[in-house]
Amino acid sequence: MQYKSQAVAKPYFIAAIGLFVGQILFGLIIGLQYVIGDFLFPEIPFNVARMVHTNLLIVWLLFGFMGAAYYLVPEEAERELVSPGLAILMFWIFLVAGALTILGYLLVPYSGLAEMTGNSLLPTMGREFLEQPTITKIGIVIVALAFLFNVGMTVLKGRKTVVSLVLLIGLTGLALLFLFAFYNPDNLVKDKFYWWWVVHLWVEGVWELILGSILAFVLIKTTGVDREVIEKWLYVIIAMTLITGIIGTGHHFYWIGTPEYWQWWGSIFSALEPIPFFMMTVFAFNMVNRRRRNHPNKAAVLWALGTAVMAFLGAGVWGFLHTLSPVNYYTHGSQITAAHGHMAFYGAYVMIVLTMISYAMPMLRGREAANSNRSQVLEMWSFWLMTVSIVFITLFLTGAGILQVYLQRYSADPLPFMVVQDKIALFYWMREVAGVMFLIGLLTYIASFFVGGKEPEAVVAATEGA
Amino acid sequence: MNATDTDGQRSNEVASAYPPGDLAIWIFILAELLVFAVFFAAYAFTRMNHVELFNQYQATLNRDAALINTIALLTASYFVVRGVVAAREGDNALCARWTWAAIAMGAVFLVVKSAEYAHHFEAGINLRTNTFYMFYLSLTFFHFLHVILGMVILAAVALKAQRGGYSSADHTGVETGASYWHMVDLVWLVLFPLVYVMR
Amino acid sequence: MMTSAASKRFLRPCTWVYAALIALTCVTWLIGRLQLSGLSTALLVLALALLKGHLIGDWFMGLRAVRGLWRWAIVIWLIVPGALITLAFVLSYGN
Ligand code: HEM
Ligand code: HEM
Numbered sequence: 001m002q003y004k005s006q007a008v009a010k011p012y013f014i015a016a017i018g019l020f021v022g023q024i025l026f027g028l029i030i031g032l033q034y035v036i037g038d039f040l041f042p043e044i045p046f047n048v049a050r051m052v053h054t055n056l057l058i059v060w061l062l063f064g065f066m067g068a069a070y071y072l073v074p075e076e077a078e079r080e081l082v083s084p085g086l087a088i089l090m091f092w093i094f095l096v097a098g099a100l101t102i103l104g105y106l107l108v109p110y111s112g113l114a115e116m117t118g119n120s121l122l123p124t125m126g127r128e129f130l131e132q133p134t135i136t137k138i139g140i141v142i143v144a145l146a147f148l149f150n151v152g153m154t155v156l157k158g159r160k161t162v163v164s165l166v167l168l169i170g171l172t173g174l175a176l177l178f179l180f181a182f183y184n185p186d187n188l189v190k191d192k193f194y195w196w197w198v199v200h201l202w203v204e205g206v207w208e209l210i211l212g213s214i215l216a217f218v219l220i221k222t223t224g225v226d227r228e229v230i231e232k233w234l235y236v237i238i239a240m241t242l243i244t245g246i247i248g249t250g251h252h253f254y255w256i257g258t259p260e261y262w263q264w265w266g267s268i269f270s271a272l273e274p275i276p277f278f279m280m281t282v283f284a285f286n287m288v289n290r291r292r293r294n295h296p297n298k299a300a301v302l303w304a305l306g307t308a309v310m311a312f313l314g315a316g317v318w319g320f321l322h323t324l325s326p327v328n329y330y331t332h333g334s335q336i337t338a339a340h341g342h343m344a345f346y347g348a349y350v351m352i353v354l355t356m357i358s359y360a361m362p363m364l365r366g367r368e369a370a371n372s373n374r375s376q377v378l379e380m381w382s383f384w385l386m387t388v389s390i391v392f393i394t395l396f397l398t399g400a401g402i403l404q405v406y407l408q409r410y411s412a413d414p415l416p417f418m419v420v421q422d423k424i425a426l427f428y429w430m431r432e433v434a435g436v437m438f439l440i441g442l443l444t445y446i447a448s449f450f451v452g453g454k455e456p457e458a459v460v461a462a463t464e465g466a
Numbered sequence: 467m468n469a470t471d472t473d474g475q476r477s478n479e480v481a482s483a484y485p486p487g488d489l490a491i492w493i494f495i496l497a498e499l500l501v502f503a504v505f506f507a508a509y510a511f512t513r514m515n516h517v518e519l520f521n522q523y524q525a526t527l528n529r530d531a532a533l534i535n536t537i538a539l540l541t542a543s544y545f546v547v548r549g550v551v552a553a554r555e556g557d558n559a560l561c562a563r564w565t566w567a568a569i570a571m572g573a574v575f576l577v578v579k580s581a582e583y584a585h586h587f588e589a590g591i592n593l594r595t596n597t598f599y600m601f602y603l604s605l606t607f608f609h610f611l612h613v614i615l616g617m618v619i620l621a622a623v624a625l626k627a628q629r630g631g632y633s634s635a636d637h638t639g640v641e642t643g644a645s646y647w648h649m650v651d652l653v654w655l656v657l658f659p660l661v662y663v664m665r
Numbered sequence: 666m667m668t669s670a671a672s673k674r675f676l677r678p679c680t681w682v683y684a685a686l687i688a689l690t691c692v693t694w695l696i697g698r699l700q701l702s703g704l705s706t707a708l709l710v711l712a713l714a715l716l717k718g719h720l721i722g723d724w725f726m727g728l729r730a731v732r733g734l735w736r737w738a739i740v741i742w743l744i745v746p747g748a749l750i751t752l753a754f755v756l757s758y759g760n
């Protein structure tokens with residue numbers, strides 16, 4: 001760690017991991033409710049648990065992005081953070097607001113929560129991923145502004161690199177697009193239309209910039225490849241992301257009442273969205289192959305490569321699968337969508353946050369560059385456990401989805417929704433088993449922070465040195 | 467003479483493994499070309515199912531305007547070539563002049579194309595009018611945006627040349643901008659016959 | 666300013682290419698003006714377009730002087746959509 005203020009990243013990372021555990025526990029709950037309908041009823045209904053699962057995911061990823069930015073920006077700008085105190089204050093505000101919101105979901109019926117928080121003054125609740133009470137949303141905006149100020153001023157006052165500028169553009173875009181969460185028109189078509197401006201333009205737009213810049217940072221640090229080369233890749237990747245991703249939003253406008261030309265625009269542009277993800281994969285492997293040094297933190301390199309591969313599979317391949325309008329006509333809102341949502345979110349955003357944590361945490365905990373060998377071996381086990389589990393979750397959901405689409409929408413005499421759900425229950429059971437394996441992987445991951453702490457740091461074998 | 471000869475060799479005699487300009491722009495060019503290729507194929511295959519409709523409304527397009535525009539883009543490309551040659555010779559002022567001339571031709575394109583659009587919009591035509599106009603407007607407008615971007619890139623090159631920023635040893639920037647511009651031209655060369663002429 | 670021999674060797678053919686491009690464009694325009702139709706005319710127009718594209722790639726973009734895969738980048742780009750467009754037109758005339 002080169003700058004003292006980078007230390008503020010640590011609480012953000014710890015909170016992220018803590019909320020991650022919560023997210024997975026609720027995932028297991030809803031996974032079980034899929035097959036045992038009255039499990040935990042009436043204490044925790046499916047809709048509430050699902051909301052907790054997805055909101056925790058978003059919130060912990062945001063914690064992860066902020067932590068990553070607080071660690072990355074001082075090092076890139078070659079100066080201390082403008083205000084470490086503000087960063088810590090915002091950490092607590094965000095954590096408390098997040099916790100209160102989750103408690104609100106769990107303890108009060110949703111409509112009651114809406115009433116309590118004065119939703120009628122500025123109605124914004126009730127839409128997937130954006131379920132937070134309006135006051136929480138306002139809190140998120142305040143935290144985001146303070147965060148952007150802190151990080152932005154640090155960049156502006158210090159050395160400006162492509163990596164930190166791309167990160168800053170991504171984070172600013174994240175905050176600006178969130179403002180559409182406050183726009184909630186009565187017209188249902190418009191509501192859906194702008195809802196996607198948040199959801200789609202996040203994950204297939206500005207978040208990809210964040211992903212690209214963090215990946216570039218970790219690769220610069222661990223491979224020692226010339227910054228110039230890496231920056232060039234970054235330019236091309238973000239240009240492609242924006243060209244394809246912005247109009248690619250159209251792949252959500254096929255059947256919501258928007259004009260027909262969206263079927264063309266959406267299909268053509270989103271069909272090309274896998275390209276930047278593919279470039280990222282080529283980029284990551286290329287850089288590691290051309291590495292000038294062997295960084296002792298092998299786990300971080302593994303996470304970085306894993307991110308590139310899994311993001312391509314989850315977003316690129318599984319996204320392409322159902323993105324052309326004639327295909328989406330059948331698959332829209334089926335388990336195919338859920339399969340893709342899981343692998344893409346895990347492969348791109350969960351993994352990039354874990355990559356950054358893996359790289360930064362040893363330094364944040366006072367080590368030179370890496371954890372002990374024993375700790376890294378355990379971390380790599382957790383990598384494989386979680387990654388293989390998510391692959392299985394995806395495959396089972398894809399299987400469920402194909403059957404669902406066929407039985408319910410494609411076959412000569414289509415069956416009703418619930419009848420089909422009964423027929424594919426086996427896949428849901430298998431998904432639940434894979435989910436348990438995922439939890440074991442996550443616990444292994446956490447354990448890796450506590451083993452081998454007293455042992456010497458991993459070093460690169462002597463023959464490779466000097 | 468010596469410096470230019472080495473350089474001339476690089477671009478004319480001894481084959482290089484990489485195209486002129488920054489490799490990043492070439493990757494970008496390929497990606498852009500791919501988008502247009504998909505769009506062209508989509509046009510052709512959709513037309514297959516609506517041949518009459520496409521033929522009927524294609525007749526309403528202004529081919530004379532398209533001719534002027536094709537000539538404008540080709541001329542711009544030729545000017546860009548001259549700008550590159552000037553830069554290779556280390557003549558910044560000349561490079562800037564040719565590049566500005568190319569930008570002016572780009573402006574001609576924008577004006578003519580805007581007039582065409584104005585004409586269509588007056589007639590109440592929009593993306594929802596029919597499938598032919600949907601494709602015509604989408605394709606040409608997407609290309610229109612590329613012309614603008616190409617002009618912006620060329621302007622950056624021209625300004626740098628005016629400041630004396632290139633030399634016969636270092637003029638990759640000029641070639642980078644030139645390559646992008648030629649791509650814009652190239653796309654139009656297929657778009658024009660496909661949308662305005664082939665029936 | 667004196668132009669070096671190497672530059673002349675590059676520029677002179679480019680000027681001819683430019684003249685050819687303008688001439689071919691006029692042919693295409695004329696066909697369009699007369700609203701000629703028919704499969705062979707359509708394919709002729711397409712072939713002219715691909716030829717023009719090839720000239721741009723080879724000369725203006727300078728790919729003639731490049732070896733390996735990049736040499737063929739534009740050619741491949743012309744052939745693939747060209748083939749798809751040809752296929753679509755052949756099929757549409759087949760009906
Ligand atoms: C990391 C990037 C991505 C993430 C995190 C992601 C995540 C998601 C999620 C969560 C949904 C479900 C939204 C909902 O209805 O609640 C979704 C839907 C969808 N995604 Fe992605 N996605 C990513 C990239 C892509 C890409 C690159 C493509 C296309 C190539 C794509 C195509 C689609 C399509 C077509 C749908 C709509 C499915 C439907 O109609 O039900 N996604 N995505
Ligand atoms: C890091 C890992 C995970 C990520 C990134 C993740 C992400 C998501 C996302 C984005 C959605 C919304 C999908 C959509 O709208 O289509 C979702 C829903 C869901 N997730 Fe997860 N999840 C993860 C782990 C799990 C686990 C381990 C399980 C359980 C075994 C699980 C079970 C579910 C269920 C049952 C739903 C609801 C699907 C529905 O409404 O039909 N998730 N998850």
Ligand SMILES: [Fe+2]
Pocket residue numbers: 200204248249251252
């Ligand atoms: Fe999307």
